[in-house]
Amino acid sequence: MVLWLIGLGLYDENDITLRGLQAVRKCSRVYLEAYTSILLCNKEKLEELYGREVIVADREMVESEAEKILKDADKEDVAFLVVGDPFGATTHTDLQLRARQQGIPVKVVHNASIMNAVGACGLQLYRFGESISIVFFTDTWRPDSFYDRIRDNRRAGVHTLCLLDIKVKEPNLEKLARGRVVYEPPRYMSVNTAVEQLLEVESRRGEGAYGPDTLAIGIARLQADDQLIVAAPMSELQGIDFGAPLHSLVIAGSVHVMEEEMIECFRIHNQPGLKPYTPPVAASDDECGL
Amino acid sequence: MVLWLIGLGLYDENDITLRGLQAVRKCSRVYLEAYTSILLCNKEKLEELYGREVIVADREMVESEAEKILKDADKEDVAFLVVGDPFGATTHTDLQLRARQQGIPVKVVHNASIMNAVGACGLQLYRFGESISIVFFTDTWRPDSFYDRIRDNRRAGVHTLCLLDIKVKEPNLEKLARGRVVYEPPRYMSVNTAVEQLLEVESRRGEGAYGPDTLAIGIARLQADDQLIVAAPMSELQGIDFGAPLHSLVIAGSVHVMEEEMIECFRIHNQPGLKPYTPPVAASDDECGL
Incomplete structure (x- = not known):
């Protein structure tokens, strides 16, 4: 049917x-x-x-x-x-x-979907350029193809929605090599990891597409009662604990006056209850837990 | 509360x-x-x-x-x-x-909203650039500020969502001048009018941002049982009757292989039941009726 x-x-x-x-x-x-x-x-x-x-x-x-x-x-x-x-x-x-x-x-x-609900962050939806995806970096795979797109968006003055990696039911490669299928626990990229990876790529590429002072907006659990939206320079976003998944990130382009008014309430100084982020001890566990 | x-x-x-x-x-x-x-x-x-x-x-x-x-x-x-x-x-x-x-x-x-549901047209959502709005042209007001954005999107190879004008409860200016508030009947811009205005602007500006041969996708009544999506060169879209509102239009950038496969079913040759568009006699009534 x-x-x-x-x-x-x-x-x-x-x-x-x-x-x-x-x-x-x-x-x-x-x-x-x-x-x-x-x-x-x-x-x-x-x-x-x-x-x-x-x-x-x-x-x-x-x-x-x-x-x-x-x-x-x-x-x-x-x-x-x-x-x-x-x-x-x-x-x-x-x-x-x-x-x-x-x-x-x-x-x-x-x-x-996040593609339209991201308007909740206070930036106007029609002023977003192409969106990008950020995957978890591994020791040997640190893809940065998103960099050009963020750079082009920023130069055109438009915002960039960053979709953050989700790893669900991924086989453990070590065990797979030994012939056993064992699945890793799910991982959801946090705003903190995303910003860390982004800044690593900027220091490698060095074209000034963005930097620690660039305004970005972290979004967690959109539509939940405890949804969290924080607007701050990237370096400051890294210090905020966004809690449970799912997270998304927006890198701002040029910000219009009305957008500025809208994001004001998401600034750190207007959200007294924010918790500081403590990076986990094991480097491989730096995602947000469910 | x-x-x-x-x-x-x-x-x-x-x-x-x-x-x-x-x-x-x-x-x-x-x-x-x-x-x-x-x-x-x-x-x-x-x-x-x-x-x-x-x-x-x-x-x-x-x-x-x-x-x-x-x-x-x-x-x-x-x-x-x-x-x-x-x-x-x-x-x-x-x-x-x-x-x-x-x-x-x-x-x-x-x-x-149309901002994310436009993915139904077969083009990938993350490959859309800034969206634009097209307003009804009048004799004296034919704004074309959208032209630069379409041009930039097309040069970057990305798609452009065009939001089409809606006029609801607009006062009749002639009667208003005589001191009476009389509202005009609602008007909703059709795909046909949008394409006509777009092509007029291209012939005025002449920078080749797009043209009669540019692939575009007309969308009508998204989510309705009788929703209609037609992919064709702009000149051919003008000849299709999209019926009742609301309409939207997408101007394609470069089209990837999988996108091509997806839009194939929206091509005119795959939709035998399409009706030809007959422009209304009065030029001011060329919008789609409710």
Whole structure:
């Protein structure tokens, strides 16, 4: 019948739309994409709300077992739930193309994602340039292709949304080499790690795309009751504890007067309750915990 | 208590989130912002769903009677409903700033808006540059400040979302001059008018930012059952009837392979049921009707 791609929104089970809920309750199978972003509630809450079993689809399943997800979707409705909006990540594009090739109609239920909700940080949405992704650096892999884009955005005076890495169900490579599949605990990049990596890249590239004094805005748990938005120079953001995931970061371009007024309430001096950030002892654990 | 800014999403009463619905049902007064965008259902449907009277707030009210909206919001919950996401338009920024200045807490319920749902057109969201707005040209006012931004986006290879003008409750200037306030019927810019104005500006400016052969994507009634997305050179888009509002337009930058695959199904040759566009006789009526 239909493959439904349903956006779940930003935070928990309550962020689905009425349209989305009506659709998911009609579906015979319900998959939850859980590796490009995560919902900060457990699967049981979703199952209770939907009255349906929810099958967690990890990267492996979506990329190599797409046929299983699409099975019988020409005869019955199948839901593929995506945190945020269904068009936030490229992976779902592939699933959609496969469905179409098989003549399965695809319907989409949109929802908020960080790509538009980032307007909550006080900078005007239409003044954002291309967004970038920052992945966790490893000893041997420290990719900095985002640098050119931030530089170009900043030179054009526009803001840059930085999407921060999420590692869910990643196999431990050491154990994999010894023939055992053991998954690492999930990791979510913190604002602190993102700024640290960004400043490392700037000191390597040295083109002055941004620096410790550049205004940036850290965002944590958008749409949650305890969401946190802090505007400060990058060096100062590093000293703030943003708490539990998910985090995002905005690097400001030129800031207009009304934007300045809006971000004023997110400045450190206007948020007396902020906690200082204490970097964890083990360097590999410097992400925010769930 | 709280000023709630609640996003209603893209299309009708079913696009509100559960979180938004819970909030609006707790509010003692409910305002609906109805001039930067519109919901394609009538107010009564909203009132029935919310169990609340809905007060339509036009531009005049939000801009000059903000105090009325905020009245007693320190004692009771007040909802300000916005089509799309609350951070889609700058007007709400002002209301938010006023609330904060008066010590009224502001809570936001996010939702989809064209700014992220435009990903439905098949082009990757992170590859969009700054978005632009196109207003209805008049005999004496034909602003083309968007031209530079489209040019810069296209040179950088990124896509441009064009937000199309909406005129709701605009006074008839001729009658106003004679001392009578008579409102014009609402007007919503069509993809056809947008392309026509864009091509006029290109022939005036002549810098080759885009042209009749440039790939563009027209979008109508996103999230509705009869939503329409058509990808074609600008000159061909002009010949397609997109039907009822709201319309948006995307001007493509460089198109990646996967994007090409995604937009293929939106090409004219893959949509046999498209209707040809017949321009209305009176030049001033060339917008799409509701």
